[in-house]
Structures are given as structure tokens and as C-alpha cells.
Amino acid sequence: MRAPDGDATCDHGGCAGWPRRVAAAAAALGAEARDPRPTGRTRGRLRVISDHLRVTKWLFLGSGETDFGPQLKNLNKKLFTVVAWDPRGYGHSRPPDRDFPADFFERDAKDAVDLMKALKFKKVSLLGWSDGGITALIAAAKYPSYIHKMVIWGANAYVTDEDSMIYEGIRDVSKWSERTRKPLEALYGYDYFARTCEKWVDGIRQFKHLPDGNICRHLLPQVQCPTLIVHGEKDPLVPRFHADFIHEHVKGSRLHLMPEGKHNLHLRFANEFNRLAEGFLQ
Secondary structure, three states: OOOOOOOOOOOEEEOOOOHHHHHHHHHHHHOOOOOOOOOOEEOOOOOOOOOOOEEEOOOOOOHHHHHHHHHHHHHHOOOOOEEEEOOOOOOOOOOOOOOOOOOHHHHHHHHHHHHHHHOOOOOOEEEOOOHHHHHHHHHHHHHHOOEEEEEHHHHHHHOOOOHHHHHHHOOHHOOOOHHHHHHHHHHHHHHHHHHHHHHHHHHHHHHHHHHHHHHHHHHHHOOOOOOHEEEEOOOOOOOOOHHHHHHHHOOOOEEEOOOOOOOHHHOOHHHHHHHHHHHHOO
């Protein structure tokens, strides 16, 4: 996880703004908080080759409806069926407790595809934010015949030293803003919330010890579906080079920059984002 505020400019090899971002990580989390609720599902007539949208949750500890309210409510129901899901151990997909083995992103991708198949969808398009964007990339690479199109934002295919420092900065949830912490405590209870946050930090940092910090960079050339990468130019959590790298290595992908967008651009600029996603996915 990364800090919602701070210096958003960083070169690929390093960044003088690290301390500022790390220090801001816990205190500024409240800027993007939402009240957790059970995952929502809305259904409508399908139009694009029996396509539907599956939205994947952000980072950790939220829920589908928490993080995609404007999409669940306002995406065109005449064009799409929208399904939001909570990965195992998150939101209301409990038990089991959340864990982070080395293949947890691959496991999430398989769970999501298996769920959609169980719901009898023949083909799907993906909306993936942050950790959900990583999950979407892996799903598109590993299940190419099942994924029609994909929109991702706030995702990274590898972990840098900068990322690792920011992750460590949010390990202690007692340092988070009350606005962020309290709703999650209400959903999970403090002990599960705090324990899962620490486990997530350890789980995501494990990729830093792999060659090139690899999460899914080796899978990007295998993505075959049309892909739209959206990046907020004021996103202090995911530096621009992550979006550029994905764009460079996913063949035929498009990169759309939102000048005022931060990490939660689909919430802050929901109408603009929804129009962009609908136009691309039709």
C-alpha cells in the first residue's frame, strides 16, 4: 500500500521524495476512506458478446461496494452487468482469514475467474484498481480466452525500494487516520484489521526479494485483450513509471492520463472515469 498524499514525481531508479511519502503514508490514509459494506451486485442486459464487468477491489481490507460505489450505481445497466467481489479473507468473504502466500495474486485471479464461470458468464471484462489491477493483469494473461477487455489503474507489475519503504510506513494501523481506521475496525474488529495489515505488508514486500522485484512483469507480454491503463498524474502512491512500464509491455494497450487524478481517481472523478470506461468497453 502507498500513501494517498505526497510527492508524485519520481524517476525509475530512485526518488528524493521517499521520506515525505513514507511519513505521510499512515496519516493521510483517511483521504480515500469509505465506509465498508457488504459487496453489492447489480445486473442488467448484456450487450458486448455476452460480456459483463468484474470489478476487483483495491489494495487490502476494503470491499467491492466500499471501493466501487459510483461504478456499481452508475455504470450503464443497459450495457453491462457489474459484479463486485471480495477476495478470500477480505470484506464478507470470510472465513477463511486472509493470508499472503507467494502466489496470492495468482490465487485471487483464479478465484475471480472461477466465480464468474460459476455464475455462468461466458466471457468477462475487468475493472481493476491497485492490487485489483495486478489481479486483473494476471487473470488476463492466464485466461486469455475468457477476458474480453480490461481497464486498470493504480497497478504495478513489480516492487521497487520506494514501494517497499512506503509499505513499511503503514504497517502500524494505530498511526492511520481515524477516518480510515474506524470503519475498518467496525467491519473486521481491531485485532483482525491490525493483524491482516501487517501480514499484507510482509506479503507484498516479499516480491522485492525476487529478481527485478517481479510480481507479474513476466506475464505482461501474454495479455491479449484490449487494455486501457488509466493513470492519475497526481497519484503519490504509484509513480508514473509503473503505468508506463505496463503500457510498454502490454501489446496494443492504451494509456490515458488524468491530470488532476490521484490514486482514487475513479471515486474523485467518478463521472469522467465511468464515461471513459464505458466508451472503451463497448
